[in-house]
């Protein structure tokens with residue numbers, strides 16, 4: 001009971017790197033993702049049902065989050081949660097994107113982590129479990145930012161995490177990365193000018209973030225936020 005860790009958005013990108021590190025450390029993982037094809041391939045790469053199982057769900061709607069939570073509660077064996085699924089709208093951002101679209105981005109990046117954590121709280125609490133939220137440097141500071149909905153949601157996720165510092169029945173923590181050395185960011189970084197690269201800094205290694213997430217799950221302090229900016233290596 002209580003031994004598996006749920007990784008949202010675990011079928012690809014940073015979520016997959018986190019799942020891989022958890023499995024390497026002997027944990028079972030439940031990958032929750034909307035991409036069924038990627039999910040199947042990733043579960044297989046992680047060693048199949050002994051170590052990893054996939055759960056399909058869309059976390060950009062409240063209904064999708066509730067459905068996924070019901071399936072996880074029915075399993076009864078969840079001891080940790082990594083709220084990793086998140087991201088920008090693909091083309092237009094607030095205020096050019098319509099309200100339905102930017103509100104779905106707010107749901108994915110803020111409401112889903114809060115709601116999933118809330119719905120799983122009784123099970124996590126019984127297992128003395130922990131939650132790690134994946135924030136973003138886009139949620140820090142006061143500079144102009146290209147995706148106001150993403151910036152607002154990630155800033156909210158940060159404060160959601162620190163606000164729960166007083167709750168030790170379930171430890172809620174966060175990692176806040178800068179640009180991560182995954183395929184998409186690598187391409188974007190390669191297209192930057194020299195001064196732009198200086199501003200962004202070197203990319204952060206996904207395996208370093210995965211290691212930080214595992215450390216927080218094992219022994220982090222409630223409300224702890226680990227910032228990993230500008231190519232940070234621990």
Ligand SMILES: NC(=O)c1ccc[n+]([C@@H]2O[C@H](COP(=O)([O-])OP(=O)(O)OC[C@H]3O[C@@H](n4cnc5c(N)ncnc54)[C@H](O)[C@@H]3O)[C@@H](O)[C@H]2O)c1
Nearest residue numbers: 009012013014033034035058059060084086136179180185
């Ligand atoms: N990539 C970066 O440079 C970067 C920088 C800072 C923070 N982050 C944060 O790190 C996390 C992971 O980023 P990434 O670049 O690996 O993401 P990604 O875009 O590569 O997506 C990872 C996974 O999330 C799944 N996903 C996306 N929307 C979903 C939804 N509505 N419901 C369920 N699953 C969904 C995708 O199918 C995919 O498998 C996000 O929270 C992101 O905001 C990323």
